[in-house]
Amino acid sequence: MLHDKTIGVIGAGHIGNAVIGGLLRAKLTSPKNIFASRKNSENLEELTKTFGVHVTTDNKKVARSSQILILAVKPMNAKEVLNDIKEVVSPSHLIISVMAGIRTSFINSFLEVSCPVIRSMPNTPVLVDAGATAISKGNFANDEHLKIAHTIFKSVGTVEVVPESLLDAVTGLSGSGPAYIYMVIEAMTDGGVKMGIPRQIAFRLAAQTVFGASKLVIETGKHPAILKDEVTTPGGTAIAAVHELETHGLRTMLINAVSTATVRSKELSKIIEENDN
């Protein structure tokens, strides 16, 4: 599906790099079909060394050379980049944006082109091919475009298709979610240290516990409550800890965290789009 396409990545930073790596590792395309840009030329050398793709600081050149254009700059650089490519983008380009908070309709109206736009919300585990990405299609995109974006993000993890109206909630859940889990790993490590386990051992045990529990949920498909019940022996240690977590409102805290981040995502989206700089 992608072998006959040229792919441009404008803003080949963490996420852009991860996507390039995923595409090449999955052999979905070859380096000669990939064109990548960054702001600073010294950062591009590494990209050529690692992937052998074409690199440049000229975003127009990337847009001219590519049929699929992945926009992976920070949201604050969105207008600058859209300005750069405005005169080059045509209705036959497929734009895939990973820029948080930038609506597909904003991209179309800024570019003044009715090209298909897919908006995505990946998360940082795409760096280790374990990302959770949600994708949505804009007004001019069809299922074929969605399929292309799905294939691209599948190379770095799992993909869900959602209406664009849910992308702020996705930002609150899986986009920002790694931060919540890092806090859990850090806190469980501290708990182990408090009880006398050397920090490095406690850290490895905590991280692997989160990884293993997730794997079990995903691979068994069992409801997490059932898996929790399976590890809580009557009168045992786990149920004593679960009681402690319930007392402090762990579940309410996490529900509130997702909803607060969702609200913040909507606010930021407005600020970015309304800001004229």
Ligand SMILES: NC(=O)c1ccc[n+]([C@@H]2O[C@H](COP(=O)([O-])OP(=O)(O)OC[C@H]3O[C@@H](n4cnc5c(N)ncnc54)[C@H](OP(=O)(O)O)[C@@H]3O)[C@@H](O)[C@H]2O)c1
């Ligand atoms: N990280 C996450 O958890 C996450 C999750 C979901 C979505 N996103 C979205 O993904 C996007 C990228 O995030 P990131 O973490 O990958 O950021 P990043 O590592 O800072 O990468 C952004 C890249 O954009 C380049 N850039 C800046 N201005 C440019 C310009 N005018 N032309 C071309 N390239 C330009 C930078 O180049 P230089 O390095 O050379 O300056 C940098 O390589 C953001 O929009 C973010 O909202 C991130």
